[in-house]
Amino acid sequence: MEELLEEVVPSEDLQRFERKYHRELESDGWIRIETKFEYAFCLVRSRYTNDVKRGLMLFENLAHEHPDGRRDYIYHLAFGNARLKNYTEGLKYCRAFLEIESNHQMNLLEAYMRKQSDREIVKAMALAGGTVLFMALGLLGMGLAMVRK
């Protein structure tokens, strides 16, 4: 799963689909589903966070606009959120998808995000525990210092 999430789209490909997107927007005033989809596909695989966010917006838009392709869009909404480490949001899309279709790819993505978000909880708890411990030690130290005085 890490390899899939870490794979970055070659910038020339991203630029190619971006140009196609803007060309259609300028010449026709609207964008074909296919063009929007291709551009969003590349954006969520970009190395830049803002691109991924933009890709997620386009996929959300596509999910409303083109229900027939919804499974592809919901998968990518989960995928893009996983790349941004927004695991809570990503897991919501995983569950929505898996309620409709049992899917090997989605199972792997869901398992990965679960594991990562559990790790973050453990990390946060350990950190909070550590902070409390050090504050207690600090207070104890101050108390001892005062007693000595």
Added chain:
Amino acid sequence: MNKMRSVVNKLHERIDYLIEKCPNMTAAPYNYNYIFKYIIIGDMGVGKSCLLHQFTEKKFMANCPHTIGVEFGTRIIEVDDKKIKLQIWDTAGQERFRAVTRSYYRGAAGALMVYDITRRSTYNHLSSWLTDTRNLTNPSTVIFLIGNKSDLESTREVTYEEAKEFADENGLMFLEASAMTGQNVEEAFLETARKIYQNIQEGRLDLNASESGVQHRPSQPSRTSLTNEASPNRDQCSC
């Protein structure tokens, strides 16, 4: 207060370190000598993901839904006493992914081009897949043609001889295989690797070229100190 903050930061780093590094310690950093990049391509429904699954998990995945975008699989194999890690990118066959999955062709050392022996149309489209492969990979990329679903003999629409002739004309390696029974699946993946390895040995493939699809790992890891430390402690790692 500052001291406390620095201690908390250190603790944070330590936890990060344990979480990030410990799982990796269960395996030595480079337990393989080469990495080969593969792609699997072909029409929708020919069984690309099932072939990958059969190869990596040794299981048949029944009711396999259409792949969304790309899937990834990996397995370490052995060729000529060298350990080779195969990194396999399995692309979606649906037309809507055709343009965007072309990015994955770049730098592939091996391309498995799949058709379904029971659906003539998937065979007829091979020339278009081959054109894409030739245009987007480098001349040393090994292309292996797989006629999948060889277990479904009664509904066959493409003969072995015909496909063999197509493969020979285009300089492709060829096998009929079955992701369901597993017949010839290992052979297709392994023969591709053997051919790539042979190309390396004969100097036809430049290891330093970024697009070769092959990475060489020194057999003795460069980070020896880390490995030596990690290996004896492997079983004691508490995470």
